[in-house]
Amino acid sequence: MSEITSSIPLQINPDLQEERDKASFNVTELTHIIYGGIEKTKKRKRLEKLLFSDPFFQEYQNVRAFGSRSEYYAASVKKSTKIFKLRRQHKWTDEEYETVLDICHDDLALTLHHTMFIPALERLATEDQKSKWLTLAKQYKIIGTYAQTELGHGTYLQGLETTATYDPQTREFVMNTPTLSAMKWWPGSLGKSSNHALVLATLIISGKKYGMHPFLVQLRSMDDHKVLPGVRVGDIGAKMGGNSVDNGYLILDNVRIPRNNMLMKNAQVSPDGKFVTRGPSKANYATMMLIRVQICTMAYQVVSSGATIGIRYSAVRRQSKLDPQDREPKILEYQTQQYKIFPGLAMSYAFLFASRSLTRKYEEAFAEIQRGDFKSLPELHCLSSGLKSFCSEHSVRQVEIIRQSCGGHGYLNAAGLGMLVNAAAPMITVEGENTVMYLQLARYILKRFAGAMSGQQLDGSTSYLSMDPATYVCPVMSETDCRNLTALCDIYRYRSYMTVCRVARQVQHDMESDMPQHVAINKNLVDLVRAAKAHSYYIVVKDFVEGVDALVASAPVIKVLRTLCCFYAAHGIAEYSGDFLESEAVGLHQLKWIKNLQVSLLGEIRPDAVALVDAFDYHDITLSSALGCYDGNAYERLFKSTENDPMNKEEVHPSYYQYLKPFMEEMNKSKL
Ligand SMILES: CCCCC/C=C\C/C=C\C/C=C\C/C=C\CCCC(=O)SCCNC(=O)CCNC(=O)[C@H](O)C(C)(C)COP(=O)(O)OP(=O)(O)OC[C@H]1O[C@@H](n2cnc3c(N)ncnc32)[C@H](O)[C@@H]1OP(=O)(O)O
């Protein structure tokens, strides 16, 4: 009788325990730093316990893995409503609620209600409108979404075709979808869940267009959820990931809404049809900016989850031989394995500090904007556009590398990595496609560079563009200098300066050669994106260095974070060495030293790798990975996961009787 069972051992896998025993620092201390203090960590733990003591959250994982699209959506609606009810029952603050959403770590069917609908009402509605709709939305008496993108246009907002035509007779707006390409297409939670939508449409008064504005439109009956007259709405179909969300389409046919359903904080239409604006026209883009900032935090969560799975699994998986006399080593011992996974580990901490710094800047600027002071809006727009693109691009790519590093098992849904990559992939597209957002940053950088050239003193993230490049000497004079974080940061800064300078001069030269501006810009788009990427890389490295420098922590924690920071910076220079050489931020000698350092740091990080991911303190249900579980019993958990596979329900699958049996009978009878 075989001894093989799918029961999970109670003890931690000794291979993982061994890793934890040799950590050079206190993991709990680092966890507190990550979550913003001991109280916050404790609160998160309490919330985790409360949520996951409900068996539903475990069952949900099975539906997610094995259910049909419709079952998965239904379970996710259930999950959303459970969380909403718990929020009310326990009177969670906004911060506690955000923590719960982080713990849940995956798309809720009603996600748009809290990620965009409520924030949009908060930012775009007048106080009167807020007291009506925001209150209803926060009490879940209405469920809404943010319907901006159309089949024909997502990026180019000036191209949106949905119209809101003011009728002064009835004091209503008439909402219309004039063409196929004008139908709303993509908004999350639109297809089946929402009964209201914030529809972004072109305002028309007396035949004149006044740009894009937000209109609150009821889509479904509050009695039976049936679609209202003039509204056509549905789900747009299965996607690569995020299939718990009903991204939808919406067609409006002469749907009339009261005048007061236009959100009028930034622009108003008076009863007799007069249009008045307050603040800059881009104030209506405020919700997008918020989510761009949040995507940086999501990118941190994505890459740190991937790193946790990859590192824990690599510490319990043994394969092949290093020392012919010894047993098979943990795959984490292979330098190549470290080279695949440790960049994701270092990136996690880099993005933690960068997203924290960006969030702080956003909050400061938002407070100013609330007071009617918009001066920091352009800087914030460009910083958030660049970092949103940089963090999403790098995190998704890195998690895919980690998935590959887990060999065959990484390809299983039970590993959690494929689902993570597919769920995270849209971060690259949503809230502004990355290339387009990099170009927004590049446009800003070019203007600032031109300002610096004409003697303006710059401040904010681009202040370095007023540097005198002639004074630059590579600050790495010897191999030991390579560990100097400020020196590494200076190298990034100079690379960015030179990349910006080169493209700015090229654009200027092209324009001086009588090329129309749009032709000159398009001819240099690739280099403009390069400049935006170089700038964003510099900002992330700078935030990491400054974040570690400012940390109040024990010496071992500071030491390990400095090592990671050094590795992150050195790795980037090694990976993009062509750019760094071309810009003469480093010479060949420096590059060689930095590459040596990059590889030798792998060995320094190795003993602390497991502890560094343990510090993220992800709950097993949050990670949802047989390979990345805290106890390291990966094989048992993989085998256990097959029990829930509906394919294994019957000893003989019904398809046998339907197809295989008759086929085999026919084959057996055949004389050929
Ligand atoms: C394990 C953890 C798992 C966690 C979960 C994992 C994964 C989750 C994955 C994904 C889910 C992520 C998030 C979920 C939440 C929401 C879902 C997504 C919702 C959406 O997806 S919702 C639609 C978003 N859809 C866009 O995002 C459209 C992008 N397209 C634009 O945004 C514009 O169209 C633009 C900017 C390209 C051109 O706009 P335009 O044509 O009007 O302007 P123009 O080019 O003329 O520029 C004139 C002047 O405005 C300035 N300017 C522009 N924007 C500004 C702003 N915001 N603030 C201040 N200034 C701004 C410029 O800088 C310039 O300034 P200047 O003139 O001084 O140079």
Ligand SMILES: Cc1cc2nc3c(=O)[nH]c(=O)nc-3n(C[C@H](O)[C@H](O)[C@H](O)COP(=O)(O)OP(=O)(O)OC[C@H]3O[C@@H](n4cnc5c(N)ncnc54)[C@H](O)[C@@H]3O)c2cc1C
């Ligand atoms: C999962 C998911 C959820 C979403 N949720 C919502 C939602 O809730 N609400 C909502 O309103 N929308 C939503 N969207 C839509 C999303 O915001 C858009 O898809 C996004 O803004 C990109 O626009 P697009 O699809 O028009 O891309 P496109 O602009 O068509 O991009 C296609 C290509 O064209 C290039 N391109 C376009 N313009 C330029 C340019 N000016 N310069 C250089 N290159 C350019 C891009 O770089 C890209 O390579 C969602 C999308 C997804 C995938």
